[in-house]
Amino acid sequence: MQKMSYFSPLLFVCLDVCVVHVIRLAHISPAIVFHPFITLWGGGLARACLLALFTLISPGSLLWMRSFEGIQSLAVLCFHFPVFITLIWALDQSTLDEVWGWHSWERVLQGYVVTAVAWLYWSRYVSSLLLSCGQYISSLMKKAPSEKPKEDTCDPLKRLMGYMRPYLWRFVSVLTLVILSSLGEMAIPKYTGRVADWIINEETPDAFTEAITVMTLMTFASAVLEFVCDLMYTITMSCIHTSVQGSVFQAVLKQEIAFFGATSTGELVSRVTTDTNDMSEALSEKLSLVMWYTARFAFLMFFMVSQSWKMSLLTCMGLPIIWVIPKLTGHFHQTIAVQVQESLAKANQVATETFSNMKTVRSFANEDGETERYRERLEDTYSLNKKEALAYAASTWANSTTTLALKVCILYYGGTLVTRGQVSSGNLVSFVLYELQFASAVEAVMQYYPAVRKAIGASEKIFEYLDRNPQLPANGTLSPTDLQGHIQFKDVTFSYPGSPVVLKEVSLDIKPGQVTAIVGLNRSGKSTCVKLLERFYQPQAGEILLDGKPLTNYKDQFLHDKIAVVSQDCVLFARSVRENIKYGCEDASDEDMYRAAKLASAHDFIMELSKGYDTDAGEKGGQVSGGQKQRIAIARALIRRPKILILDNATSDLDTENEYQVKQALLNPTNNCTVLLISNRMSVVEKANHIFVLDNGTLKEEGTHDELLRKGGLYAELLIKQNMGFHRQEEVKNDAQ
Numbered sequence: 001m002q003k004m005s006y007f008s009p010l011l012f013v014c015l016d017v018c019v020v021h022v023i024r025l026a027h028i029s030p031a032i033v034f035h036p037f038i039t040l041w042g043g044g045l046a047r048a049c050l051l052a053l054f055t056l057i058s059p060g061s062l063l064w065m066r067s068f069e070g071i072q073s074l075a076v077l078c079f080h081f082p083v084f085i086t087l088i089w090a091l092d093q094s095t096l097d098e099v100w101g102w103h104s105w106e107r108v109l110q111g112y113v114v115t116a117v118a119w120l121y122w123s124r125y126v127s128s129l130l131l132s133c134g135q136y137i138s139s140l141m142k143k144a145p146s147e148k149p150k151e152d153t154c155d156p157l158k159r160l161m162g163y164m165r166p167y168l169w170r171f172v173s174v175l176t177l178v179i180l181s182s183l184g185e186m187a188i189p190k191y192t193g194r195v196a197d198w199i200i201n202e203e204t205p206d207a208f209t210e211a212i213t214v215m216t217l218m219t220f221a222s223a224v225l226e227f228v229c230d231l232m233y234t235i236t237m238s239c240i241h242t243s244v245q246g247s248v249f250q251a252v253l254k255q256e257i258a259f260f261g262a263t264s265t266g267e268l269v270s271r272v273t274t275d276t277n278d279m280s281e282a283l284s285e286k287l288s289l290v291m292w293y294t295a296r297f298a299f300l301m302f303f304m305v306s307q308s309w310k311m312s313l314l315t316c317m318g319l320p321i322i323w324v325i326p327k328l329t330g331h332f333h334q335t336i337a338v339q340v341q342e343s344l345a346k347a348n349q350v351a352t353e354t355f356s357n358m359k360t361v362r363s364f365a366n367e368d369g370e371t372e373r374y375r376e377r378l379e380d381t382y383s384l385n386k387k388e389a390l391a392y393a394a395s396t397w398a399n400s401t402t403t404l405a406l407k408v409c410i411l412y413y414g415g416t417l418v419t420r421g422q423v424s425s426g427n428l429v430s431f432v433l434y435e436l437q438f439a440s441a442v443e444a445v446m447q448y449y450p451a452v453r454k455a456i457g458a459s460e461k462i463f464e465y466l467d468r469n470p471q472l473p474a475n476g477t478l479s480p481t482d483l484q485g486h487i488q489f490k491d492v493t494f495s496y497p498g499s500p501v502v503l504k505e506v507s508l509d510i511k512p513g514q515v516t517a518i519v520g521l522n523r524s525g526k527s528t529c530v531k532l533l534e535r536f537y538q539p540q541a542g543e544i545l546l547d548g549k550p551l552t553n554y555k556d557q558f559l560h561d562k563i564a565v566v567s568q569d570c571v572l573f574a575r576s577v578r579e580n581i582k583y584g585c586e587d588a589s590d591e592d593m594y595r596a597a598k599l600a601s602a603h604d605f606i607m608e609l610s611k612g613y614d615t616d617a618g619e620k621g622g623q624v625s626g627g628q629k630q631r632i633a634i635a636r637a638l639i640r641r642p643k644i645l646i647l648d649n650a651t652s653d654l655d656t657e658n659e660y661q662v663k664q665a666l667l668n669p670t671n672n673c674t675v676l677l678i679s680n681r682m683s684v685v686e687k688a689n690h691i692f693v694l695d696n697g698t699l700k701e702e703g704t705h706d707e708l709l710r711k712g713g714l715y716a717e718l719l720i721k722q723n724m725g726f727h728r729q730e731e732v733k734n735d736a737q
């Protein structure tokens with residue numbers, strides 16, 4: 001089978017020659033008289049079908065021939081003559097020679113050359129232009145029904161277009177302006193040709209004036225249109241950028257808490273800012289250049305063909321050749337440049353090693369030896385430098401020579417056509433001017449188009465977040481007005497993603513309107529209970545009930561309104577104290593704010609700040625002390641009049657006086673609020689109505705302070721340890737005094 005594949009291209013060519021010969025016989029046969037265009041197109045179609053059939057069913061045909069590129073090349077081979085002849089017919093040129101000669105031996109050979117040149121184009125530009133659609137179609141063709149659908153490569157493009165849709169009319173206007181402005185740019189070559197004709201033929205002076213006037217007006221109009229177009233495009237793209245960036249930010253905020261644990265803040269910020277910026281910059285700049293140069297390319301092509309299709313063909317056939325040669329020499333130059341870098345790095349290594357071990361070098365008196373080693377390395381670099389210089393000169397020379405050679409060929413061929421009277425001198429001048437722009441337009445499109453594709457590809461990363469479904473339970477429906485605040489943990493087992501079990505079948509009954517404390521050694525799982533109550537995570541087993549109903553049945557917003565959590569590592573935003581206290585509760589009145597601040601023992605110190613409640617809390621609350629930050633955070637929790645208040649080590653930064661005041665206010669039974677205290681400080685929890693003691697994720701004991709002390713278990717142990725620690729600290733203090 002493998003061997004067969006080597007013969008397959010040969011068989012393909014043989015079959016093609018036979019098919020073309022049969023078409024030729026049919027064409028010249030007096031028995032079958034068709035219109036030449038029917039033979040042209042019908043023959044092309046029959047040729048394409050037979051060759052495609054052979055390629056697809058022949059077991060030994062090469063993989064490339066069956067690929068999208070292979071099918072494209074086959075289409076070029078079979079249809080370039082019908083398209084080309086129809087085009088020159090549409091341009092009112094004589095088609096007699098072509099219509100009757102396209103199936104001759106020379107033309108068939110020429111067809112293969114054109115296909116090879118076209119393939120060079122495909123592989124550099126057009127294939128990447130159609131890649132998205134091509135891959136989509138070929139994936140559809142290849143895909144077995146049971147296969148998992150592959151990721152749609154057109155998807156980011158479609159998504160981007162979704163964002164562009166609201167600005168559709170602006171894009172239509174931009175495209176129209178691009179087309180009109182590019183058309184205006186064609187004036188200079190066209191009318192320069194006219195002027196040349198006028199000079200040679202010495203026509204009426206009016207023709208000269210007319211040519212100059214039209215050229216000036218069109219060029220000016222083109223410049224104005226370009227200005228308007230650039231302005232409109234850039235503004236539209238920045239609107240789209242803002243909209244995409246806003247959506248990505250919103251999508252990220254909707255993710256579950258575990259997602260933020262698994263993704264670094266740097267990565268998130270980079271997606272929201274850098275990636276979207278890069279994408280929109282590339283799309284604003286590069287896409288606009290691609291549009292401009294594509295429009296120029298199309299007009300230049302049209303005008304070149306209308307001046308002389310033969311010279312246009314020569315240009316198109318020459319361009320890939322002038323790209324391939326500098327690419328090859330450039331590749332050689334690059335390879336040597338890398339070798340030079342490596343050799344320099346080796347020389348540097350010798351220098352670094354010597355300088356950093358100078359004492360050893362000196363003690364062995366090996367300065368000359370090291371100098372010799374360094375020189376040897378530099379010698380290597382020098383000989384590579386010579387090669388690099390040669391490669392660079394060869395690459396530059398090849399570049400300019402091939403470009404020059406193409407121009408000379410065009411001029412020579414154009415001159416021949418002028419002497420034969422097939423092209424006027426003015427047309428030749430125009431053509432040469434068009435050709436100058438054409439090569440750079442094609443080069444620019446090829447250069448910028450991959451950057452646009454890359455930007456579209458990069459947008460996939462951004463859309464990844466937009467498409468990500470947060471791993472959250474569906475939002476519940478309950479939002480009762482008479483919430484009691486009775487919390488029950490029933491055999492709750494939980495582990496963080498990818499971590500060992502943190503809570504093992506924990507059952508807690510937190511009575512409404514009471515103060516309950518959870519204590520335990522560090523890392524025993526206390527804060528995890530709070531995170532589960534906040535629905536940041538879901539337990540793997542067991543359930544959490546609120547007033548007898550599963551926590552998941554409650555509305556998200558309702559829960560976050562009714563359960564307020566103040567933790568030790570509370571964060572203030574770089575906004576005013578007022579905005580921090582009213583955070584998420586912007587409609588609250590100032591009276592509510594003062595009440596909450598007073599309850600949190602924060603009002604007095606806030607009033608003493610330079611601008612009172614309008615003082616900026618600074619980056620992460622950096623303008624206020626740790627204790628003040630905690631009191632503002634407590635006020636922020638109290639402003640929404642929560643039914644359940646959770647203090648997760650929240651008063652640890654307060655001094656004794658403030659802690660006393662805050663506790664008095666928070667633990668006041670008249671608040672009619674369920675209070676859950678998480679703390680390691682026994683002095684804080686001893687007043688609680690009920691205490692749970694956690695040890696390594698399991699509930700060890702529960703009861704009141706006195707009951708637990710009497711029991712003499714872990715709680716009593718913790719209390720003794722803490723008291724001993726306290727006394728030791730006192731002793732150390734006394735000794736120091």
Ligand SMILES: Nc1ncnc2c1ncn2[C@@H]1O[C@H](COP(=O)(O)OP(=O)(O)OP(=O)(O)O)[C@@H](O)[C@H]1O
Nearest residue numbers: 261496499502520521522523524525526527528529
């Ligand atoms: N986001 C997380 N991802 C993975 N593991 C975590 C996460 N948060 C906490 N843990 C782990 O869960 C265990 C219990 O932590 P938790 O914070 O609930 O204990 P704690 O009793 O509140 O401790 P402390 O008193 O020190 O705050 C610890 O081993 C901790 O490392």
